Amino acid sequence: MFDLNYFMDFTFDNILIYVTLFFSLFSTLFFILIFIENGKTAKKEKIKKYPRISVIIPAYNESKNIIKTIKSALNVDYPKNKIEVIVVDDHSEDDTFIQAKKMQGNSVKVFTKNHGGKARAVNFGIKESTGEIIMVLDADTFPDKKCLKNIAGEFENPKIMAALPAIKIWKPKNFIEKCQEMEYSIMALIKKVFFIMGSMNCAPAGAFIRKSFIEKYGDFATNTLTEDFEMGMRIQSKNFQIAQSLDSVVYTVVPDKIKKLIRQRVRWSYGSLENITKYKYMLSPNYGDLGLFFLPITLFGIGLVSFLFIYFIVKSTYNLIQTIHMNSLINFDILPLLDFDGKITLTNLITNERTFFILFASLTAIIIYELGRRSVKEKFRIEYIGYFLLYTWVISLSQIIALGHFLAKRKPRW
Amino acid sequence: MRKISFDKYFLVFLMTFLIFIIGILLSQTITSKSSKEILKTQKEVKNYLLSLNLQFEIASEYICRVDVFDLTKEKVYLGRQIDVLEKNLGKENEIVKDLKQDYSLLSIRQWLLVKQFKEKCNENINIILFFYSNEINASESESQGYVLDYLYEKYPDGLVIYAFEIEENTPALNTIKAIYEIKKAPSLVVNERLFTGFQSKEKIEELLI
Numbered sequence: 001m002f003d004l005n006y007f008m009d010f011t012f013d014n015i016l017i018y019v020t021l022f023f024s025l026f027s028t029l030f031f032i033l034i035f036i037e038n039g040k041t042a043k044k045e046k047i048k049k050y051p052r053i054s055v056i057i058p059a060y061n062e063s064k065n066i067i068k069t070i071k072s073a074l075n076v077d078y079p080k081n082k083i084e085v086i087v088v089d090d091h092s093e094d095d096t097f098i099q100a101k102k103m104q105g106n107s108v109k110v111f112t113k114n115h116g117g118k119a120r121a122v123n124f125g126i127k128e129s130t131g132e133i134i135m136v137l138d139a140d141t142f143p144d145k146k147c148l149k150n151i152a153g154e155f156e157n158p159k160i161m162a163a164l165p166a167i168k169i170w171k172p173k174n175f176i177e178k179c180q181e182m183e184y185s186i187m188a189l190i191k192k193v194f195f196i197m198g199s200m201n202c203a204p205a206g207a208f209i210r211k212s213f214i215e216k217y218g219d220f221a222t223n224t225l226t227e228d229f230e231m232g233m234r235i236q237s238k239n240f241q242i243a244q245s246l247d248s249v250v251y252t253v254v255p256d257k258i259k260k261l262i263r264q265r266v267r268w269s270y271g272s273l274e275n276i277t278k279y280k281y282m283l284s285p286n287y288g289d290l291g292l293f294f295l296p297i298t299l300f301g302i303g304l305v306s307f308l309f310i311y312f313i314v315k316s317t318y319n320l321i322q323t324i325h326m327n328s329l330i331n332f333d334i335l336p337l338l339d340f341d342g343k344i345t346l347t348n349l350i351t352n353e354r355t356f357f358i359l360f361a362s363l364t365a366i367i368i369y370e371l372g373r374r375s376v377k378e379k380f381r382i383e384y385i386g387y388f389l390l391y392t393w394v395i396s397l398s399q400i401i402a403l404g405h406f407l408a409k410r411k412p413r414w
Numbered sequence: 415m416r417k418i419s420f421d422k423y424f425l426v427f428l429m430t431f432l433i434f435i436i437g438i439l440l441s442q443t444i445t446s447k448s449s450k451e452i453l454k455t456q457k458e459v460k461n462y463l464l465s466l467n468l469q470f471e472i473a474s475e476y477i478c479r480v481d482v483f484d485l486t487k488e489k490v491y492l493g494r495q496i497d498v499l500e501k502n503l504g505k506e507n508e509i510v511k512d513l514k515q516d517y518s519l520l521s522i523r524q525w526l527l528v529k530q531f532k533e534k535c536n537e538n539i540n541i542i543l544f545f546y547s548n549e550i551n552a553s554e555s556e557s558q559g560y561v562l563d564y565l566y567e568k569y570p571d572g573l574v575i576y577a578f579e580i581e582e583n584t585p586a587l588n589t590i591k592a593i594y595e596i597k598k599a600p601s602l603v604v605n606e607r608l609f610t611g612f613q614s615k616e617k618i619e620e621l622l623i
Contacts, residue, residue, distance in 0.1 A: 026430040033426060198417060239416065288416025293423065329557055330564040330615050356437040 020308060021357045027297055028364040031193045035371055038196045047153040052082045053208070054131030055143075058121035060090040062139035063099050065253075070103045072142035077149055083107060086125040091115035096139075119227040123219040126211070134209045136228075140253040141205050142170065150248035151208055161213040161240040162203045162232070164191065165248040166376045172254075176261060178383050179391040180254045182369060188246055189372035195244035199290035202232035203242060206250035213240070224278075225411065226271025233279045236290055246375050262398045266412045269402030272298060306403045309396040362388075462492065462520065478535040482528050486574050489524060490566075493517060515584065521576045522586050528574055540569070540605055540622045543590070544577040547599035554612045558600040561615050573622065 055073045059066050066087065073085045089097040089112040100110045113124055122136055133155060137143065147165055154163035166188045169181040194200040203209060207228060214220075217234060220227040235242055255261040276283075276295060284291045327333075369384060381387075405412045496517055500510050525541070532539045544562055546555035562575050578587055580599040590596075594603050602609045604621045 022430060022434065025433060026426060029429055030422070030426045033429075034422065197419065285418060286416070288418050290416075292418055326557060326560045329561050333564065333568075356441055357434070360433060360437065 016308070016311070020304060021361060023300070023304060024361055025357070025364065027301075028361070028368055031190055032364060032367055032371065034193045034196055035189055035375075047149075047156060050079050050082045050149075050152055051133050051155055052084075052131040053078070053133045053135055053148060053152070054125075054129035054211075055083065055085045055135045055137050056122055056125035056129065057085065057087045057137050057139055058090060058118050058125065059087060059092065059096050059100065059139040060115075060118070060121075061092045061094050061096060063092065063094040063096045065139050066096050066100050067103060069137065069139050069142060070100065070108060073137060074107065075145065076143055076147060077145045078152075080107065083148070084109065084129065084131060086128055087111065088113065088121040088125045090117070090121040117222065119220040119222045119224075122227075123222070126214060126219065129211065132211055134211050134214065136205070136207055136209070137250075138205050138252065142251045143206065144249035144251065147206075147248045147250060151245045154243040154245060155208075155210065157241075157243075159241045160210075160243045161235045161238075162207055162209045163243040163245055163248075164200070164203065164208070165206050165250045166244075166246050167204070167206060168249055168251050168376060168378070170251040170253050174256055175383065175386065176258060176391075177254055177256055178381055179387045180261070181378060182373075182381060182384055182387050183391070183395075185372040185376050185378050186369055187372070188244075188376045189368060191244040192246060192375065194294060195242065197289045197294065198241055199236070199288070199294040200232065200242035200244055201236050201290060201294070202229045203235070204228045205252055207231075213238075224271060224274055225267050226275065229268075229271045229275045230278070233275050233282070236287065237279055237282055249376070258394060262394060262401070263413070265395060265398030266402045266405070269302060269399045270405055270412050273302070273402065273406045302399050302403060305396050306400045309393075309400055458492065462488070477527075477531050480527075480531065482531050482539065482574065483571060485524060485527075489520065492520075514579075515582070518578055518582055518584065519586060521578065522590065525574075525576045538572060538623050540573045541603075542573065542575045542605075542618075543594070543603040544575055545580045545591070545596050545599050545601040546577060547580045549581065551599055555600045558602070558612050561613075561618070565615065565618060569622070 057066070057069055057073070059069075062069075070085055070087065074083075076083070085103075085108045087100040087103075087108070087110045089100060089110070091112060091114055097110070097112045104110045109128060111124065111128065113121065126134055133152070135143075135148075143165070151163050151165055154160050167184055169177055169184060172178045172181045191200060191202075205228070209231065213235065217238060221230040224230045232242055255264050276299060282291050283295050287295075365388070366384070370380070373380060402412065496510070496513050499513065500507075504510070525543070528539065528541060531537060532541065542562065544558065546559060548555070559577070562577070566573060566575050578590075580591075580596065580601075594601075594608050596603075596608070598610065600610075600612060602613055602618070604613075604618060605623065607621070609617075
């Protein structure tokens, strides 16, 4: 007894909910399936010869972290004659340069230059480097001991121009940091799937890049907010690949306050939009899965999330005003609050097919978290529920701000 | 030419689609289970209507012994069940439409009884007829409904309210509309006096005995 009329309740709300549910279900299922199918089998080639790696540390006002970062780069388990560390002080206002200078030695070079931003500092470092592989290490980021050894094998494949380690949060303490730990676990899985599908398009903190690519196709872009995203798109645009390794780990310090987090995410989302626009010709079947699926869902995702967020805010504001208005009619007497009967019944909740989809979508979300968490060996956190209820709002808000900036053609503050 | 994994997209699309179908079928199975409850509700309303008819016959003789507020409470409970059904099945559902019409007739029947009770037994009962619309001036009707709900809760032993959708087109209701000259919604008949447009809580309270 399939009653089509029952389903055909084409109100705006319903259509919106079905589109959202279908889209999120489709993409989560896609990521889960591809990961389960290929996550284990996508093995890198065995390493024949360790390439020389130049670790470039651009630093601006990092006097507290800089020595620790340099030490962590020197302490990795990698042939000592195959590694060099290049610190580029971007004319810090504190004593970053003096601190870094203390570490100068055979395999550590320290430079200072006129202030010009991170991308220029990295480019400066690349010019001074002698390695075949460049690792860009932010001053608040530390490679794990096995990081370099585990990732070097990826470069045996000549199509691979960059390789990304898994990023883990350095000792998360408060709720915001723990939420980011969960998010990074999920991101590890998502990035792995991007890689499996040959569509990884970003080269963020801790990325390893083949120097020959930079020499041939140019330095990091200095006119964008996210030069790492630009580099990723550039590698893809030349039909090369970026690998995502999960057994090679880089630790990073993340924003511990909502405001800082929002600012970081606005920058990321804005950068994504900026670079997808720059490389919009890649939104085509000529660029395979990236052009036909991964770039479009990124855009659609940002659009949908922004729309849903605004829609929800407008709607709940309206409902709030309505409730206040209604209650003002009865002088805010609490009598109606005491009257619960008959308004919500269990059948009323279950019979709604939306409930089923929402339950199913939550289940897939938990599976994604569990798979991601295991792949980077993080422990399960029960705060996951809070993550879903609160954290996602913060991320959505950043996307909207970024979209707003982008549409207004105004760069967000750094 | 780079690889495009149409097979994978197709597979996942199929799975997503399948899950959607399962979800819809599943919820319909549960609904059809609850549709038994619906039929029960429908039967209850019908039976109640019948029994109230009977009660009316009996009561007209012994009317002062009837507890009218008990009757209204039962009626209000049925009304809420119908509201739940309406939310689940939609306004256009035949069962819902049918039930709402029965309910409205039931209200009229009961109104007559209560009116008689008030006159014959010298009881202090306030009777309000409320004509609302979900189409024209819907927000005013909604506000009025909210105020009346509140008053009903506040005066459980002194106030009965009968709400009618102004667009409803049954001969009985049309007669009432004609008698009280109801032209637009919201309209209130408070103890036989007509008020058109939204009436504040204070104004209505002043009119109560």
